[in-house]
Amino acid sequence: MTREVIVKHLTAARWTVSATRHVDYEIVESPHLLDPANPSLGAMPPGSEASGGTRLVVIDEGVEGAFGDRIRSYFASRHDRMDYLVLPGGDEHKTLDQVVEVVSRLNSIGTDRSGTPPIAIGGGVVQDITGMAAGLYRRGIPYVRVPTTLLGQIDGSVSAKNGVNFEGFRNRLGTFAPPPRTLIDRTLIATLPKRQISxxxxxxxxxxxxxxxxxxxxxxxxxxxxxxxxxxxxxxxxxxxxxxxxxxxxxxxxxxxxxQKNLWETDxxxxxxxxxxxxxxxxxxxxxxxxxxxxxxxxxxxxxxxxxxxxxxxxxxxxxxxxxxxxxxxxxxxxxxxxxxxxxxxxxxxxxxxxxxxxxxxxxxxxxxxxxxxxxxxxxxxxxxxxxxxxxxxxxxxxxxxxxxxxx
Ligand SMILES: NC(=O)c1ccc[n+]([C@@H]2O[C@H](COP(=O)([O-])OP(=O)(O)OC[C@H]3O[C@@H](n4cnc5c(N)ncnc54)[C@H](O)[C@@H]3O)[C@@H](O)[C@H]2O)c1
Ligand SMILES: [Zn+2]
Structure with missing residues (x-):
């Protein structure tokens, strides 16, 4: 068999890939989230089906003090396989090390591509860290956001982005990775110190x-x-x-x-x-x-x-x-x-x-x-x-x- 290679013109080749990624995510008010009669907290977010594996709950240290027991008894009464990781809030803790800690735990418990979305319960810092970890792990998995500060509920709750402070600059590293569902329960901020409300x-x-x-x-x-x-x-x-x-x-x-007008901040x-x-x-x-x-x-x-x-x-x-x-x-x-x-x-x-x-x-x-x-x-x-x-x-x-x- 003869191999015919006919090259008529030597031209520089060019391939383009063009795709659009549609994003839908919801912010849902659900009062009394920690009441076991309310199924919202452990429910799967839109687009995911439970795989039966272990789900990680990342809990803010401040929330752990106020609601840690209720969170655990909520999941104990409704879901078998949960794992918990408690992280400090405060901007001085918004670091890459904390992101790596979350990613490492997701890895060690065998978090799936979509069947075991983690749940982040905490202020803006814990949200940013968990969001970034979810955006990096397996190149991006869904997660559920439960903000527990006023700032987290009215601002971070809507955002598509997350980030950590790096080398003295705010949010210098981060990703765009909105969670499919954010749950808002205003009663969770009842325990917040006045300074945080302000x-x-x-x-x-x-x-x-x-x-x-x-x-x-x-x-x-x-x-x-x-x-x-x-x-x-x-x-x-x-x-x-x-x-x-x-x-x-x-x-x-x-x-x-x-x-919504400018979600990816192209403007x-x-x-x-x-x-x-x-x-x-x-x-x-x-x-x-x-x-x-x-x-x-x-x-x-x-x-x-x-x-x-x-x-x-x-x-x-x-x-x-x-x-x-x-x-x-x-x-x-x-x-x-x-x-x-x-x-x-x-x-x-x-x-x-x-x-x-x-x-x-x-x-x-x-x-x-x-x-x-x-x-x-x-x-x-x-x-x-x-x-x-x-x-x-x-x-x-x-x-x-x-x-x-x-x-x-
Ligand atoms: N990704 C975004 O678009 C976006 C938007 C807004 C803010 N942020 C980020 O969020 C951060 C600020 O968030 P924040 O103001 O929530 O601060 P924070 O996350 O540091 O929380 C404030 C303090 O309150 C504690 N806490 C949280 N919930 C509590 C509760 N229910 N009861 C008692 N204590 C509680 C925390 O442990 C922490 O000590 C900043 O880093 C900011 O950049 C990000
Ligand atoms: Zn802000």
Whole structure:
């Protein structure tokens, strides 16, 4: 047999592969998740069928203290093969080592491609770690997310991404790997320390400022009550009904609406990054001194100062934002937000992360965002000076600082 190889033209070959991956995931409110009469917690998420193997439950240390026994008795009454791994929360523990610990446990118990999806019960840190582990193990397996902090329930709950801090940078490593199902039970945050509730309210404030004036009104009018009740609506009735529930629903819906438009972040202009332009560097510098939502709230106030100084946002709006921040138990200023060098460096890091664009969200009004690309080092420095006045309890109005003690 003769082999005929006829090469008429030597051309460079090219093959392309083009595919679309459709993503559907759900965020479901399911009160009293730890009641054995409620099947939601152990149920398989959409798209998976139980294989009968062992499922891993990753539990946040804070949750272990508050609900560890109830979690174990829930699964003991309904499911045979479970394994448990308790991990610490707190951003200082959001590390690759913790991801490897989860991956290693998934491996040792023989977690399947889809038949034994792990369940993460905890704050944003445990969610990010478990989400990243699930995204890496066997190149990605489904998992179930059960956030137990306010921040985790209104923000991380909707997100498709996860990440760990690396070499001094926030979320420098991570994957896009949304779980098919997230379960929300507001009663799980009833045990949360007030400082953590305030931190979660920092992200609610962001959502209110960029797109939901009604949510801002709720925070402005009922901030202290929401904080006192851990958003459980178990205190004195308000004229406006269940404001904790309404606030949470609005925040989750607003986040879902924003993320869906740009889930893979192909567009780096994102209004949900409001309050997150300068805060990452501040947060990492302060670690563990500032919680995520605390840093975000500071970033929201700082953004409002920048906008007010540009004549873009009315000063009375800035004053309302400062008073509302205080009402939620959050500080509107901090020494690191008075440090112009740090803030200029923070902006440089963020510009790098946004492919050399500023893409900074500022406010025209409460609920009305816009983007700017021309913020100058001088504006950053001057706004840092205003933050110093706010920190001393003085008015942010130009030229009035020392004469007008802040009464908020
Ligand atoms: N992937 C995303 O899109 C996304 C979105 C928002 C936030 N995050 C990340 O989430 C992190 C912040 O999350 P967080 O604010 O939940 O902090 P966290 O996870 O550190 O939890 C805060 C503290 O509360 C404890 N805790 C958790 N639930 C509890 C409960 N029910 N009762 C008592 N204590 C409890 C934890 O052990 C921890 O000490 C940040 O790293 C942030 O980047 C990620
Ligand atoms: Zn955030």
């Amino acid at each position: 931190s979660g309210m920092g992200e609610m404030l962001k959502m209110a400022l960029i797109k939901d004036a009604r949510l801002f009104e709720l925070l402005e009018r009922y901030g202290p009550q929401l904080l006192a009740e851990n958003l459980q609506d178990d205190g004195p009735a308000t004229r406006e009904g269940r404001v904790g529930e309404e606030g949470m629903h609005r925040a989750i819906a607003g986040m879902a609406e924003e993320l 780096l202009k994102r209004i949900v990054d409001y309050g997150h332009t300068f805060s990452p560097a501040v947060e990492m510098r302060a670690l563990p001194g500032l919680l995520h939502g605390e840093a975000v709230a500071l970033g929201c106030v700082y953004g409002a100062v920048l906008a007010a100084r540009r004549g873009m946002l009315r000063y009375d709006r800035l004053e309302r934002i400062i008073a509302t921040t205080r009402g939620m138990g959050l500080r509107p200023s901090h020494p690191l937000f008075e440090d112009a060098d740090l803030l200029n460096q923070a902006l440089a890091d963020t510009i790098h992360h946004r492919d050399n664009h500023q893409h900074i969200t500022l406010l025209r009004d409460i609920g009305v965002p816009t983007f700017v690309e021309d913020l100058t080092p001088r504006e950053i420095t001057e706004a840092a000076g205003v933050m110093a006045d706010i920190g001393k309890g003085l008015s942010p109005l130009p030229g009035r600082g020392a004469d007008f003690p802040w009464k908020g």
